[in-house]
Amino acid sequence: MKDVVSLKKKLAAEADPETKAWFDNYLKGAIEYRGLKTPLVRKILTAHIRDQGLKKQPISEQVEFAKQLFKSKFAEDKFAGILFTQSHLMKQLTTKETLEFSQELFKRQLLFDWSTVDWYCVRVLGPLLKDSTMSMATSLGAWHKSQNLWQRRASMVPFRSVVDHPRYTKKIMALAKVLIKEDERFIQTAVGWVLSDLSKIEPKIVEEFFHNNLPQVHREVIDRHTKYLPCHKELKRLKRQVGQFSK
Template identity: 30%
Template sequence: MEDTFKINNSIKNLQAIFNDNADETKAGFVKSYLKSPYKFYGVNIPLIDKTAREFTKANIGLQGHQVIELSKQLWDSQYHEEKTLALRLLRYFNIKDIELYERLLIESKGWDHVDDISIYLVGALIIESNEYLDYLRKWSISENFWIRRASLISQILPFRKGLGDRALFYSFADKMIEEKEFFIRKAIGWTLRELSKIYPEEVYNYLIKVKDKASGLTLREGSKRLPEKYKFL
């Protein structure tokens, strides 16, 4: 009962911050840009991030199950920004729950939430252990293209640290390289671009291998950070 009261009170306080900073004009613009089915307050990402950080700092004693319950209730909101806030809280409280993150991915309706979950929540788990890569293997063959996108980009943070499984990513990219879906093409190119910062020759060789099958978007994104000697477009 006490947990429920604390969570409900926390949600009201967080919603009050968003209501106080609501912008109807911005709400309409962002809803259109993100093509989201949800309602919008019209608050910006810096405010959402600041709200999440300040809440985390002020409630450092919250237990994991309390953070998860609070985040679930925010995620179930009809407001897009409350869902975004839920993901930030899970991130800043360092919650480790791959089953929860898989559920959130399945329920996501747009790239911003898919990317937040994949890169910052799933990615943080992969940095700790490659055992989570089994989820990426499962996701890579999902019929849901958002889930397939997650399988491609969830290793971006590990790759930046020289971790992760590059061969696994390339195997996913090989299977999806001829897909027509924009968000898959973009995800392959984006991840290649990140890899090219550390492994430029490897990425160059891969792009040359697939250049007759890959989309122009994938090739442009993937080669964007290659050194001049590897430029081929």
């Protein structure tokens, strides 16, 4: 699409070598960066949407515009796609359509690094979950069965947005119980991230989970994601004793 080509040229023109070097070092080559910080990407995208009259185009063309951004190898282009999805597509698509759109991105392997996936979870899937019904939570949680590592991570991370809603606690814990069996680091840390937030609200439930699943939990998760629990030091001590499955 001409609109996408034009936007990519604008992003490329503002790329900064020092910013690129910083991101490349931070992400360790997980995805290629042009060299733009988030506020600049948002500024360029906002102006492009206005100048091109994108909001006046049919929804099908807006969806295609977003998909073409996600097809790019550059993180900033994908982030522009996330921002466009969050600010424009979600307001026009139904919950089911947004979830199907998201599934397609994973199916086509257009989301393939932890940084972009987490941004997508925080800006699209989390808000979608927060504003939807329990059936949406069930559909999203079912992604844990996917063969795609990043889609499995995305089955858990969005639940950070609803840890303060008691009705989701049982579902979060059931999902955590399944996912923690995986030895994949990015699955383990997804569980840890959500439970870290939940531990501020339901410490006893989270504490019981870690005690019951300690052999399967990576040491990184215990060290980084149990800090809000009164038993943090005890869990670290017990994990050193257990030893197995530690990373």
